[in-house]
Amino acid sequence: MRNLVALIFLCASTFVCAQVDEEVEITTETGTLKGALMVPEGEGTFPVVMIIAGSGPTDRNGNNAAMTNNSLQLLAEGLYDNDIASLRFDKRGVAASVSAMTGEEDLRFETYIEDAESWGEYLKGDPRFDELVVMGHSEGSLIGMIAAKRMEADKFISIAGVGRPAADILREQLSVQPPGVTAMTDPIIESLERGETVDSVNPMLNVLFRPSVQPYLISWFKYDPAQAIAALNVPVLILQGTTDIQVKIKDAEMLASANPDAEKVIFDGMNHVLKEAPIDRMENMKTYNDPSLPLMVGLVEAIIDFIGEN
Template identity: 25%
Template sequence: MKTSSLLTLALGGLLTTTAAVAQTANGPAGTWQGSLKLPSGDLQTVFTLAGTTAALSGTLSVPQQGLKDMPLTRAVLRADSLYLTLTPLEARFIGRFSPDQQQVSGLWQQGGAEMPLTLTHGAAPAKAALRRPQTPKGPLPYQSQDVSFSNPKAKLSLAGTLTLPKGKGPFPAVVLVSGSGPQDRNESILGHQPFLVLADYLTRQGFAVLRYDDRGTAQSGGTFADATTADFTTDAQAALAYLRTRPDIRPAQVALIGHSEGGLIAWQAASQPGGPNLVVTLAGPGLAGDAVLLRQQQDIGRAQGMDTASLGEMRRVNGALFAELRRQPVSTSTEALTKLLVARVQQLQPQVSSEEAQQGVAQLTGPWMRYFLTTDVATYLQKVKVPVLALNGAKDTQVAAAENLQAIEQGLKSAGNRDVTVRSLPGLNHLFQTADTGAPQEYVGLEETFAPAALEAIGTWLKTHTSGK
């Protein structure tokens, strides 16, 4: 797959050619809807824009995945082009208006993928709900409680759901920690609710399970936008501490299961006092953040048909930018870092304008991305002494199974941890669904939410490490 700009591939941005076309007096305020054409079917997107041309704002809704009115980070109308950015999703849309101003045609970019998207002015038609047969349906053979607990370090309250098996207890317990982006307690994505399915399975196996909304998301307090992985780790620590105060929980048998970025959170929590008694990582990183992201971009691009030359150029530019970012002290301001990276882009790709380069590097200078790219997982693995189960899907294109599992195993065992199990599960993707290519575009079309083989692997390991104790 070729694109018109190498910066598009290198920085995950979308660049379009603009022309001097007169803007309408009222600007683009209103509802704009369109569909992303995925291999598995159409995914409806609805943007609602408000304000004037000079001060535009808006929201994104994706009905099929349960996303409703997520505020846009940035909405800009420039000449004949519309720029929409959603930093929490690491996504953006850039499109060009039709002469009658009733359509905007352009590209949607997210997670290394690019897809054509045309938005039409007007109300969005309703879409049928996707089939998700694993979603639990009542009546359920266990208790479910809405709970809240505080994070005293961050001075915020987190909301979640605690499921408890039948009987008096006390029970062994599990805290579920989600991956990157603002996630609700069910880790809802594209109509799937992986954590709801996982919690249901484990509770039926005799475990109490706590899952919670990320800070600043759904019913939890705090602010998500400026938080880093280290901040989210304090939330997980608060969840562990809360469970250990309950008389129906065994305080010495509290596990932490982290998915994707949640795996890094698990390593950080387990390397500190008061951490989990057991750790399960699901597609958790074992390598430094920049290495994980460079490999992710290559795997996703290849799965989507990107040509070898473009893949090579993407790695060349991003590798240089990530290295530059690593060299900078933490005290470097966002403004100074942006200026430095823009200059580096223009050195590597002289054809790219300063404005285009600024748009491209913006996602690299945010607090979360900057922290993630410069974090080395090995630092934490050396301090993890509790039993560990690390699982990856063999077709994962977001966190490559082989190299990350190898790094996890070597890092833990070299530090003296002898209770380490690593497994690559054949045929599964980043969400632990049975997949074809493993590309993110497949997620929405798969009816399976969580492969039974993965559920069984988690449940069996936890039972082995909590029974008879």
């Protein structure tokens, strides 16, 4: 009885009972990746959007151990309500895909790109879908644009995607630290950009530059989002919010400049987790852990309009 009550409460609070997730999986050399398809009811075929989560241990719904906002789940529900299918998936090492994680020293940025490609091939093989749209959020934007090119997706959507190489962003983030810190980090970043690992790292910098993570950083630093989006010859939509405290408006502008045919929509008051929020950091961060908040007004509509265009 207690479980039944809990289930009823879950349905009432998240409004997903009528939108049942279809659990799906793909097999990789290191383990199984798992995700969820949300397919509208009815006859005929549907466009399908592959939703790629951002950096860190972010799951299929846009959440991690430190925050629950359900941003990606809400996107999937909004698409479902407008007869558009979607796939969202747990990255390797996260949630239901935790067993597929490789050793940290073996992980590369290309691993995530290859995983996205594999999911794309899975979707292309499903006869229910007639159009593949790749949509990446934050770091998932860069992963998505590279994978979209390789898998010949029909359209690409970037949400809060950076427009600069990761090394440049890391330098910018570290620039607010005392000069002594940047004096240590700048040479390390420069070495990694050259494809060279660094043997001696101050222990206080291990969280960023420990030896086991350096090969991943080298593989990540070599990609330039502006170059990647310029290489796409399919319709592109770039979405960005003005109160995003992690990715700047200038990133969206750089992406749009690199692909002049792309559509760009800026949402006044939308933050990084796609909710309406003030620019004040403390108040902004509160939305990161409030799944009851809806997505920014107009966000889903912009995506639907773009997908519906010929």
